[in-house]
Amino acid sequence: MRSNIAPLEELPQIASEGAGQGLLLLAALQDLSQVRQRWGQQADGFLTLFGTKLILAGIADTRTLESISTMLGEYDREVITRTRNGPGLLSSILDGEARPHTSRTVSTQRTRVLSPGELANIPAGRALHLDGVQWELITLTLAHSSEPWRTITAIPTG
Numbered sequence: 554m555r556s557n558i559a560p561l562e563e564l565p566q567i568a569s570e571g572a573g574q575g576l577l578l579l580a581a582l583q584d585l586s587q588v589r590q591r592w593g594q595q596a597d598g599f600l601t602l603f604g605t606k607l608i609l610a611g612i613a614d615t616r617t618l619e620s621i622s623t624m625l626g627e628y629d630r631e632v633i634t635r636t637r638n639g640p641g642l643l644s645s646i647l648d649g650e651a652r653p654h655t656s657r658t659v660s661t662q663r664t665r666v667l668s669p670g671e672l673a674n675i676p677a678g679r680a681l682h683l684d685g686v687q688w689e690l691i692t693l694t695l696a697h698s699s700e701p702w703r704t705i706t707a708i709p710t711g
Contacts, residue, residue, distance in 0.1 A: 565595045568602035578603070584614035600624055608672065608681040618669035625666040626686055634658045 561567070564580075571578050580603065582588060589596040600606065600620060612618055638654045667681075667688070675681055675690070682691050696702040 565592055565599065565602060568599075572604070584612050584617040585620060586614045586617065589616075604684065606683040608675065608683065610675040610677055610679070612673060615669065618672045621672055621683075622665050622667055622669045624686070625683075625688060627663045627665055629661045630664040632660050632662050634660070 567576070568578050568580070585596055585599060588599045592599070601624075608621060634657070636656045636658070638656075666686075672681070678693055680691055680693055682689050697706050
């Protein structure tokens with residue numbers, strides 16, 4: 554199966570060098586499997602060739618989701634665990650009464666900024682805007698619902 558993708562053998566080089574020469578390049582892909590099929594090994598660095606990326610809902614290719622998730626990095630998440638045990642033997646002996654013992658543990662866990670599962674479930678009508686490792690979830694506006702696009706796409710009557 555062949556993807557409907559530009560037959561430009563030099564696209565990775567153009568994307569890599571173009572910005573330094575004033576060339577703005579827009580590429581639209583369903584997922585990186587298209588890039589892997591067309592450009593092979595060069596697909597591994599394809600996301601880094603574009604400074605700004607817009608990730609839409611519907612990506613099902615696990616390698617694409619994993620690549621985006623890895624690119625966004627990880628952070629240290631504080632995890633608090635509380636444990637409540639029955640009466641402690643020492644408190645029973647000292648006080649003569651049974652009291653439950655509660656302990657609190659704080660630890661750190663490395664967590665992906667966005668997991669592949671979260672990326673696969675971008676809500677309809679939203680997109681993930683990536684600029685380097687900075688990201689934000691944005692609301693998409695349908696072209697036909699706002700100006701000037703409403704006028705441009707209007708079907709003439711009469």
